[in-house]
Amino acid sequence: MTPLLDVQSLTKSYGGRIGCADVSFRLYPGEVLGIVGESGSGKSTLLNCLAGHLAPDAGEIIFDTRAEGPRDVLQMSEPERRMLGRTDWAFVHQNPRDGLRMRISAGGNVGERLMAVGARHYGEIREAATDWLNRVEISGDRIDDRPAAFSGGMQQRLQIARNLVTGPRLVFMDEPTGGLDVSVQARLLDLIRGLVRRMGLSAIVVTHDLAVVRLLADRLMVMKGGHVIETGLTDQVLDDPQAPYTQLLVSSVLQV
Amino acid sequence: MPETSETAYNFAYLDEQTKRMIRRAILKGVAVPGYQVPFASREMPMPYGWGTGGVQVSAACLTPEDTFKVIDQGADDTTNAVSIRKFFQKVAEVAVTEHTNEATVIQTRHRIPETPLTEDQILVYQVPIPEPLRFLEPSEVETRRMHALEDYGLMHVKLYEDIARHGEIATAYAYPVTVEDRYVMDPSPIPKFDNPKLESAALQLFGAGREQRIYAVPPYTKVVSLDFDDYPFDPSKAPHPCALCGAEHTYLDEVIVDDAGGRMFVCSDTDYCASRQAEQAA
Ligand SMILES: Nc1ncnc2c1ncn2[C@@H]1O[C@H](COP(=O)(O)OP(=O)(O)OP(=O)(O)O)[C@@H](O)[C@H]1O
Numbered sequence: 001m002t003p004l005l006d007v008q009s010l011t012k013s014y015g016g017r018i019g020c021a022d023v024s025f026r027l028y029p030g031e032v033l034g035i036v037g038e039s040g041s042g043k044s045t046l047l048n049c050l051a052g053h054l055a056p057d058a059g060e061i062i063f064d065t066r067a068e069g070p071r072d073v074l075q076m077s078e079p080e081r082r083m084l085g086r087t088d089w090a091f092v093h094q095n096p097r098d099g100l101r102m103r104i105s106a107g108g109n110v111g112e113r114l115m116a117v118g119a120r121h122y123g124e125i126r127e128a129a130t131d132w133l134n135r136v137e138i139s140g141d142r143i144d145d146r147p148a149a150f151s152g153g154m155q156q157r158l159q160i161a162r163n164l165v166t167g168p169r170l171v172f173m174d175e176p177t178g179g180l181d182v183s184v185q186a187r188l189l190d191l192i193r194g195l196v197r198r199m200g201l202s203a204i205v206v207t208h209d210l211a212v213v214r215l216l217a218d219r220l221m222v223m224k225g226g227h228v229i230e231t232g233l234t235d236q237v238l239d240d241p242q243a244p245y246t247q248l249l250v251s252s253v254l255q256v
Numbered sequence: 257m258p259e260t261s262e263t264a265y266n267f268a269y270l271d272e273q274t275k276r277m278i279r280r281a282i283l284k285g286v287a288v289p290g291y292q293v294p295f296a297s298r299e300m301p302m303p304y305g306w307g308t309g310g311v312q313v314s315a316a317c318l319t320p321e322d323t324f325k326v327i328d329q330g331a332d333d334t335t336n337a338v339s340i341r342k343f344f345q346k347v348a349e350v351a352v353t354e355h356t357n358e359a360t361v362i363q364t365r366h367r368i369p370e371t372p373l374t375e376d377q378i379l380v381y382q383v384p385i386p387e388p389l390r391f392l393e394p395s396e397v398e399t400r401r402m403h404a405l406e407d408y409g410l411m412h413v414k415l416y417e418d419i420a421r422h423g424e425i426a427t428a429y430a431y432p433v434t435v436e437d438r439y440v441m442d443p444s445p446i447p448k449f450d451n452p453k454l455e456s457a458a459l460q461l462f463g464a465g466r467e468q469r470i471y472a473v474p475p476y477t478k479v480v481s482l483d484f485d486d487y488p489f490d491p492s493k494a495p496h497p498c499a500l501c502g503a504e505h506t507y508l509d510e511v512i513v514d515d516a517g518g519r520m521f522v523c524s525d526t527d528y529c530a531s532r533q534a535e536q537a538a
């Protein structure tokens with residue numbers, strides 16, 4: 001099977017400081033990859049390089065495009081990359097404010113990606129927005145409210161709807177449940193898991209919450225100091241960690 | 257010309273080097289219809305908001321043989337129009353007129369004349385905010401990138417919001433257009449009623465002084481107002497004829513005629529209305 005994403009030796013430093021170094025992995029269609037590691041280990045740097053928000057210093061990111069098969073994203077022109085960013089790819093930010101337009105209604109937020117790829121029928125855009133609000137458990141009568149009037153959990157669900165409306169194949173998530181109450185987190189995780197399964201999405205989820213990866217991720221990558229130090233099936237890594245740091249990580253969580 | 261106290265100004269105020277710089281910006285604008293060309297806007301002897309961008313474009317276009325007309329909201333006799341007209345009478349000694357068909361250069365704020373323009377005419381717009389994406393995206397870097405990549409989904413988000421909130425596209429002025437299937441452009445705060453006239457035989461130039469941008473719509477350029485398939489662009493017209501000349505196809509202003517709440521609707525283009533009245537009297 002052709003991997004959806006094939007990453008080779010991805011490296012990014014900030015001046016002299018390592019962001020992420022020599023990261024290689026493959027993501028297959030329908031697979032969810034979790035990236036865990038302590039604060040400053042390079043998770044966000046890696047995710048932002050993958051999603052085209054940061055330019056890496058070296059490496060390859062081969063994405064299996066619909067039209068032309070595997071292509072190096074870093075060699076694409078900016079318009080091509082942008083098009084990918086609003087069709088086949090989606091990015092869910094930790095802070096919904098970074099991923100939503102706060103001055104635009106919920107419907108406009110969900111409809112934006114459709115309009116960006118050429119939708120020009122108001123009624124159809126609104127129908128799609130209503131449908132997606134329902135799918136993320138936001139009542140259709142909130143369609144004209146601005147996200148500022150929503151709770152944190154609702155904002156995060158709106159951000160997910162806005163991202164998934166164009167039927168992407170690959171979703172990047174950076175701490176999607178961070179900053180939310182525990183009960184709200186659980187509900188959101190449930191929702192994300194349902195959507196991922198139903199839509200057959202591939203996803204890369206950054207988190208330092210091992211409960212999140214246990215619930216969502218098929219495979220796990222553990223990072224430290226910008227390097228990948230351990231990788232494997234989620235249950236395997238969590239139940240039988242090999243690297244001393246991973247052992248520490250797992251045991252410290254179990255103690256909580 | 258010998259330098260005397262009467263000729264202390266260079267023709268049309270601007271020094272030749274500045275004129276050359278502005279003309280270059282205009283030519284670039286004509287070559288790339290709808291694209292906002294940055295230019296080094298000069299201080300003019302009037303405050304921003306009084307059309308300093310339009311004045312600089314007019315100054316760079318005028319020749320001694322030109323006949324100049326200035327309109328403000330359709331009228332030739334507002335303070336703004338009068339002072340700009342006087343300015344060019346003084347610094348360029350050009351002939352001036354209030355008749356659209358006699359003018360070769362027309363500077364305007366907020367209207368396009370009702371009389372169809374010809375290939376021999378230049379229409380110069382005063383523009384306060386040239387960037388159609390500004391209210392949606394505050395970052396200049398980002399709006400430039402959006403223009404470069406033809407990434408205009410956000411414009412439709414604004415129209416979507418209009419319909420969601422008001423049941424129709426409520427934007428009545430500065431209604432955005434796509435020029436020659438490429439750049440999205442703010443036509444300046446003209447009423448959307450005037451948008452169809454943007455497809456014209458005349459050369460149209462847009463000058464924004466404070467924001468330092470010039471853009472252009474060359475003669476016979478395709479100009480399409482943005483809309484949705486199920487909410488097509490509607491230039492909308494008040495359901496009355498003009499109370500003075502009876503015209504049924506013009507843009508009307510509402511005027512209060514007494515202090516008992518009496519009002520009437522009259523042509524906003526005063527020259528057009530007066531000409532029709534004169535014809536009817538003859
Ligand atoms: N913009 C930046 N400029 C300089 N250094 C940066 C920048 N962003 C991140 N770094 C550094 O790169 C390293 C990796 O940071 P990154 O944000 O990727 O970590 P992280 O794993 O996402 O951490 P967290 O869990 O706190 O979000 C850190 O040493 C960090 O200080």
Ligand SMILES: [Mg+2]
Pocket residue numbers: 043044045
């Ligand atoms: Mg991070």
